[in-house]
Amino acid sequence: MKNIEEIMQTLTLEEKASLCQGATFxxxxxxxxxxxxxxxxxxxxHGLRKQTGAEDNFGLNDSIPATCFPSAAAIGNSWNKELIYKIGEALxxxxxxxxxxxxxGxxxxxxxxxxxxxxxxxxSEDPYLSSSMAKNHVMGVQSxxxxxxxxxxxxNNQETRRMSVNALVDERTLREIYLASFESVVKESKPWTVMAAYNRVNGEFCCENQYLIQDILxxxxxxxxxxxSDxxxxxxxxxxxxxxxxxRMPYCGEHKTKQIIEAVENGTLPESKLDDTVRRILLLxxxxxxxxxxxxxxxxxAHHALAEKAALESAVLLKNENQVLPIAKTDKIAxxxxxxxxxxxxxxxxxHINATVDTYILEELNQNYPEVHYEYARGYRLKKDEIDEAYVKDAENAGKSADKIVLFLxxxxxxxxxxxxxxxxxIPNNQIDLLEKLSKLGKPIIVYLFAGAPVVMDWDNNADAVYAMYTAGQAMPSALLKLLFGKVSPSGKLSETYPLRIEHTPCSLNYPELEQAEYKEGIFVGYRYYEKKALPVKYPFGYGLSYTSFEYGNLMVDKKDLKDTEVLHVSVDITNSGNVEGKETVQLYVADKESSVPKAVKELKGFEKVTLLPGETKTVEFVLDKRSFAYFNTQISDWYVESGEYELLIGSSSIDIRVSETIYVESTxxxxxxxxxxxxxxxxxKTAVGKNFMGQMMAGMPEGPSEEEKERMLDDEDNIEDVPMDFAAMGQDMPLIKVCDMTAGSFPYEAVNEILNALNN
Structure with missing residues (x-):
């Protein structure tokens, strides 16, 4: 292809305009x-959906075979940056x-x-985890x-009315949560394209949003x-x-091209702006x-093998009572x-991908585990949420003759x-009903759960073990069986919280909204919300069990006092204290011990996944910078660190903190x-000027009771009317201008301007 500037010199206005939308789908x-x-x-x-015939964007028509890797919700549970980079390379x-x-993508x-x-x-529900995974995905593909x-x-957080809904979000929430998930991806991995969403944000559609595209991006x-465009x-x-x-994608007709031409001709669109757009398209x-x-x-x-590795690391073991897992191949299973x-x-x-390999669990068992004795029963209808008594009876019979039951829900x-x-x-009621009936057989029950997002799990008390498999890609059957029989120890950690019930979720009162989606919960999304509200959850963010155990110790920081312009080096030792090889995701959270603005109890600011042999110890290192301690200050339109103490919390999940350290960060x-x-x-x-004014104002007022007098009043239970009122506290919320109104002219309005001038200058 020729030099872009040379091409630009030859293009007519009509040709420039034509380049601004697709030629086909x-x-x-x-x-x-x-x-x-x-x-x-x-x-x-998470896979290539190249269509060879009729084209659509809903996955309706045929596409070529391609590797179906775990979807983002699944691979997010791996917390493995190197792994998703390799998936990117394969894609x-x-x-x-x-x-x-x-x-x-x-x-x-x-x-x-x-x-x-x-x-x-x-x-993820967390912008730090989300951006870390997305960044490595982009770098892998583009390598x-x-x-x-x-x-x-x-x-773009709801599918309901996704093409027209107006998301109303305050600037701090936008910056700290929703834009933060994109920011480091754009800055560090430099994706060739960024896709603007369907919806509106604060009144403007994303494809025409000055704040999002021009000001931020x-x-x-x-x-x-x-x-x-999407x-x-x-x-x-x-x-x-x-x-x-x-x-603009896809091709929408010649009238769209004519609109651009007419806009240049009538001056609505400067040709220089069109030229900038065309240059970027030509560079792409x-x-x-x-x-x-x-x-x-x-x-x-090789790609299928990589998909299996990804599925193995994405599976999250939620429950394993009495170490029922892994099971032996000699067990008779239903x-x-x-x-x-x-x-x-x-x-x-x-x-939706047309996978290169499409097997199911029973095929995988027959092909690769011929020594395993099992019996299969459907148990429930899949298309209709109705109880089929014949299916249930077959399942009960299979369960009765088995040592262990492996149930797929x-x-x-x-x-x-x-x-x-x-x-x-x-999940469907017929599945819950089946689990309850099988639990009465008194056999150990292992549940494999398939869902792309959390479900209510008040039924899991009837299960001895539960795996969350998510949408784990084409190699999921082989990965599942390796986990079942203990060939590999699970290492997935939840990238989102499992609530006890939908009513506990941050926006349950108004989700989804049809026209105006008000993000009233602000920055309190996911674990930030549950922890701030002190709400119990079913399974917390960052949680996941293993077939081995890990110990944390020797937390070190290279300094305990630092300015916000400096970086902080943190290290911690992790030891595999169990009997099998395993992987542990070490999570670092930062908690601001005292803040002038509402903040989460703690926020994820680092994570690393390590592989450890039994008895092995490794040192995990983190580097924290200004953004690790900052919030977005809308007054200065920038990231700001308040001077004060911050707690570094390192552990195995958001609620399983093993070691901690307190540091002091000074704002510059x-x-x-x-x-x-x-x-x-x-x-x-709280200001020097104000203290002086308050001293003068209070000088003419009668003194309140002394501390001794207050104590005497409180001890006198026979005089219930004699209560030591804190009149100073009663006036703390009074605005300065109202002091004028309440003092009958003794405090003049002119004094307000004098005080404000002193405060602001």
Whole structure:
């Protein structure tokens, strides 16, 4: 492809405008006579969905075979940055074989509510974990010369009315939660494209949102790649181009091109703005074409093996009473549940992959575990939530003759998908009924749960062990059996909280909303909310059991006092104190011991996953910087660290803290507050000017009772009316201007301006 500036010199206005939307559903526009080829983009994010026939963005029509890796909700539970990088590399290799230039993903949206139908495509409820995983996904794919599309930017947290709903979010919440999940991905991994979401944010559609695209993405984060629409998300492309938006997808008709031409001609759109957009699109096309490697093939078996490794590390062992797991191959087992045969290892919608390998549990048992004696029974209907007594009886008979029962439960196809949100957090009633009946047999019951998001689990008291498998990809059956028989110890940790009930979730009172989605919970999403409210949960963020055990010790910091411009080095020793090899995810949280603004009890600020042999000890190291202690201060429109003590909490989950240390961080930034006439007496008293004023004002007032007199009043139980009132406390919330109103002119209004001038200058 020629030099971009040379091409720009030859393009007509009509040609420039034509480049700003797709040529087809998946291809960009080509202009051969000007040396501009077309590139192909396709859906991801956890597999390649390249369609060969009819095109759609809902996963309805056929696509080529590709490796179906665990979805983001599953791989997020691995907490393994190196692993998701390798998955990214594998995805890049498959794109090269199929001549795909951009893979649409990953999704970095925050899991605001577990009801969101698309949560299986997102990593976490926590922005630090989400951005860490997304960043490595992007870097892995792009290391192969294939682009990514970081999506859905931004605040796309419900599927209900997703194309029109207006998300109303305050700036601090946006910055700390919803944009933070994208920020480090954009800055550090530099995705070739960022996909603007369907919804509106604070009144403006994402594809035309000045605050999101121009102010944050372009200016603040320095992003110079292509901003592409979600398919059909553009509403006013001329306005969008003025804000830094680039590429409308898919092709929507020539009238869309004409709108851009007319806008340039009538002055609504400066041609210089259009030129900036076209340059970015041409650079994307240039990178896409120059990185093509005709004849490239990928190793299907190697990619399947990687998918199995990912499924193994993503599985979360939630419960293991009396160490019922792992089981012996000599145990006679009952395999029960339609989901054992009709395995659900991915979600529905645009990410649905035509897997290269499609096996189910029984096939895997027959092929690779011929020595295992098992009996299978369906147990429940999968398409209808109805109790089938014949199925139940078969399951009970199988259970009676078994040593252990392995029961497969979860959400059927159609219960969670792109395009709609769940109405509740329950699994089908017929599955719960079956578990209850099987529990009466007195046999150990091991449950494998399949769902792309949390479910209510008040039924798990009838199970001895529970695995959360999520949507773990095509290799899930083989991974599941390796975990069952103890070939591998589980190492997954929950990337989201499992609440006790839907009513406990942060936005349960108003989720989903149809027109205006008000994010009233603010920064308190996920574990931040449950901990602040002191609400019990079923399974906490970061939680997951192992077949071995780990000990923490020797927490070290390189300094206990630091300025916010310095970095802090932290280390801790982890020892495998059990009898088998295992992996542990070491989690570091930071707690601000005293803050002037509402904050979470603690926040995740670092994590590392380590592999340890029995008896082995390794030192895990973290580096914390200003952002580890900062909140977004809207007064200065920047990240700000308050001087004070911060606690470093290191442990195995958000509630299982093993070691801690307290440090002091000194702020190097002075925040000057702008005071007005409604400054309160309490606020005044905390300033030098205010203290002087308060002293003068109080000088003419009668003194209250002494401490001795107060004590005497409190001891006199016979005079109930004689109570030592704290009149100073009663006036703490009185605004300065009201002092004028309440003093009959003795405190003049002119004095208010004098005090405000002194405070603000």
């Amino acid at each position: 998946w291809n960009t526009v080509e202009i051969p006579e000007k040396g501009i080829p077309s590139i192909l983009v396709t859906d991801g994010p 890049g290799e498959e794109c090269l074989q199929e001549e795909v230039s951009v893979l649409l 990953p999704g970095a949206n925050i899991k605001r509510s577990p009801l969101c139908g698309r949560n299986f495509e997102y990593f 192969k010369g294939v682009g990514t599309s970081l999506k859905h930017f931004a605040v 372009r200016k603040d984060w320095g992003y110079d790649g292509v901003v592409v 398919w059909g998300a553009t509403n006013d492309q001329v306005k969008g181009i003025n804000m830094g938006f680039d590429l 096309v240039k990178k896409g074409t120059e990185n093509r490697r005709p004849g490239t093939t990928y190793d299907v078996e 395999i029960i549940g339609s989901l054992a045969k009709f395995v659900r290892y991915q979600g529905g919608g645009s990410s 979860g959400l059927p196809n159609g219960w969670e998908s792109e395009g709609f949100d769940r109405k509740h957090l329950n 930034v002075t925040v000057r507050k702008k005071y007005d006439e409604y400054v309160t007496m309490d606020e005044l008293g």
